[in-house]
Structure formats: structure tokens, C-alpha cells
Amino acid sequence: MTPPTAPVLDRTDADRTAKNALAIADCDVHVVPGDMQKELFPFLEKRWQDHIATYGTRPRQGFAGGPAYPKGQPDAARRDAYPPNGGKPGSNLNFMRTHHLDPLNVQMAVLNPLRTGQGMQNLECATAFSRAINDWQVAEWTSKEPRTKGSVVVTYEDTPAAVQEIEARAGDPNFVQVLLLSRSAEPFGQKRYLPMFEAAAASGLPVGIHAFGYGGAPVSGGGWPSYYLEEMIGHAQCQQALLMSLVMEGVFERCPDLKVVLVEAGFAWLPSLCWRMDKLWARMRDEVPHVKRPPSEYVREQVWLTTQPMEEPEVKPHLLDTVNWIGWDKLLFATDYPHWDFDHPDHALPVRVTEEQQTGFFLQNALDLYKPQPVV
């Protein structure tokens, strides 16, 4: 896809942002290999290079070229995020530094690659590809730029392979979390996935679960919707479903050290979901005796959410009510750079908060959760 031609500009975004920009953590940055052959294939065995060249990568989900996004925003990106020397948004470290990391004073960026093997039907190919994406993150990003931290991409539909990859990367300071996608073949709390969550908990890595996915089921509970809008708003629904599953199947109870981050799910739905789970659990807890505590307690202790896409209520103080319930220590700021629905830190929180709340929201909560370590 040819990128749109950029107009002639007289200044860079670096000039636009205030000199003393607020220090932030960005917990959702998307990176992609600029050139698959040159950057990714060196990490793929020849057997898989040949396989992909001959048979391609067959997606799990039929008749889908990829995740739904509005085609008026090519590559689902901001139109100003194309590196000047070519390549897709998110493919160039130097441009990401000058366009995003430096002017927005990003102290830590969590990399969430989306073009991974997680959507592939051929599980062995998927595992090889995901492992290569993890090696590529280290080679092209985290070893070169200390502000970037990688995610351990795992093929969650092949649980033993996922466990193996988590154990292989445990303790590696290049990575700060495991990465799953929200639309899985079965709800994430189900038994087949448990060893993966146990491995993550044992490794000390939080599990980030990002919107999208290739489970094969529609985003809604009632069939395939007609409009992109429904797919996008539907991310919240998917994440609510998987959160419920993790709670009700007892994954949090069984893995008290497990930490989960819901990425790009929105967050304003969390109070009402927890009220409903608590109310029904109180009456029907004998169906799920393994869930020993009120659901909202597990959520409070073991779940975090990223802020993008930021909620925009008509009455801005309603946002305060919502976040007061969730907890000012539970939200992790994210921009979703370079995607078009990017949140700019200057405008993301249009309500007055205390300095402690602001620092937590924009930076400290992420540092406390991910505890990034330098790569030697």
C-alpha cells in the first residue's frame, strides 16, 4: 500500500510540544518489521522461510486479510506517522525517537507487535514466527533503545509451545510482559490455557492481552456485525468476556501471582461488570466453589488496564467517578502510537487531579507494575 504523500511542513512535532513535557510511560506502542526478509527472516529457520514462500501464512479466521480497521486511515495509522525515508508506521526506530519518544518524553514504551504468528492456523509455523518476532524485538528495538521494552509474543492456541517460550524468556530484561490477543478460540479462563498463565505467573511477567485476535468467533455474542464501528467498540465486549472467564474459571485464584493487563479495551465498563459479577457470585457461588472471593477483589488485586482509547464522556467529571472506583493506581497510560486512534498525553486527561494521581496515571503505575530493568 503506498503511503499518502505528506504535505510540505515547516516544523516537526518536536517543536510543537512544550519543552518540559510531562514524563510518561507508553504501555501500547506498535512496532512492525520494515522489511520482513531483512529483519525477520534471519530469525526464522530456512525450513520456515521456504514454507512461507511456498504456502504463505494461512490465517485461522477465514476470509480475513487481517484485523478490521478503517481503510481511510491506511495501515490503521496516523497519517503523520510514516517515516520520511519510507516504511510503515512503527517500523523505524530513529523516526519513532524523533516523532514520538523524545517529544512526548516517553520514559518507557511497551512494544506490542501485532503482525505475529498468533493468527496462523499452522501452529508450528506460528510458533516459529512468534519466536522470530521476539528475537527481532531484541535485535531491532530493545537492545538499541533502552526506553523500549518488548513483549513475549506467544502462540496461545498451542499451550505447551506458549509455556516453552515464556520459560525461555523469563528473566530476560528485554521483555516486560507476555502478549496475547483478546479474541481466542475459547475463553481464556478455560483449562487448556491454564499452564500458560501459570508459567507467566512463575516467570514474574504480567500478561498483556491486547484487542483483536483470530479466534474465529464474531466480536459480538450475536453474529457478525455490519460495520467497522461495531468491531472497534466491540473490543470492550471481548475483554469483558475474557476477564469474566479468568475470574470464574479460578485462574486468578489458582495463580495469586498472576498479573493481567487489558490493553486497548477501554476501562469505563469495569465498575458495572464487577458489580454484576459480585452480585451474581454472591447468589450462585456454589456453581464455582473454586472462586473463593468476590470477583471484584481479584480484579482489584490482579488486573490493570491501559488508558487508550481514552473515555470521552460529555460530562468530564463522570470520568473522575469512574476512575475513583477503579483506583488511580490501576490505569496505565498508553498512546497506541502509531495508530490513528492515538491519545496525546497533553489532552488525554481533561480533568483536574492531584499530582500523585497524575504521576501514577502517566508513569508510576507502569513502572511499579512492569519494573523495567536495564539490558546489559
Next chain:
Amino acid sequence: MAEAARQRTKHVVATLAEMPPGTRKLVTIGKREIALFNIDGEFFAVLDRCPHQQGSLCKGKLIGLVESKEPGEYRYSRPQQIVRCPWHGWEFDLRTGQSQVDPSSIRVRPYPVEVADGSTVKQGPYRAEVFDVHVEDQYVVIAV
């Protein structure tokens, strides 16, 4: 109306020659950044910042107006006269600055633009520090 009463000063921001139809330019006048467009020979200028989250409109795509009475039927008009913010896609009518989403209360400020002959510009009162004004040339002038 307060707008009409406000004193405006005129600023020369470009030569006509450097801005053929289909081009755009980001200009700075004082503290304001203004996105200037030549659409089919007609000039439009709006404040560069999107009222949503301050994205730069000068980097946005130009589209037309799509109107529809019902699903499956649409009408397309005013090609290239709507600018879409490169970030979240908010759309603004370049002629009036009004947003598509809520024309009565959300808009971006438009600025009057004219093309003036060099001879007029030389007479003033125009701000033209950056231009060497030649009477035989024509200039794009924004009133701020």
C-alpha cells in the same frame, strides 16, 4: 458580532507561484499556526490545530462531502473541501470551519484569504517581512 468588529492585520504568507492548485502550506503568524490550502484555484485557511486533541490539520487528507438519506444510497459533493484530521479523522468544512460531527458548536477557526497584486502589497498596510515583494507578482494574504 464580536468577530466582525475585531481588527485584523493582513499578512503575506506565500507567493501565488509557489502555491498552484492542489498544494498546501503550513504558515506561522505570530503564535498561530495556520493551514493554508489551494483548492482548484481557491484559497482556504484554518487554524492548524484540531479542536479535539490538537492534531495538525495541515497533515490531513482532503475529502468531499458524503450525504445519505438511507443505507445503500449516497450523494458526493464538494470534492476536496473537507479536511480530515490525520489523527482521529474529525472532519471540518474548509469554507466555514464547521465540524461535520457538530457544526453548531464544534469548529476550527477559518481565516480570510485573498490573492493580492504586488503593487497593492507594496502599498500596505501588509506584514511582509519574509517576502521580497515585486509589483509584477501576486501574493497570498491571510487576515488574522
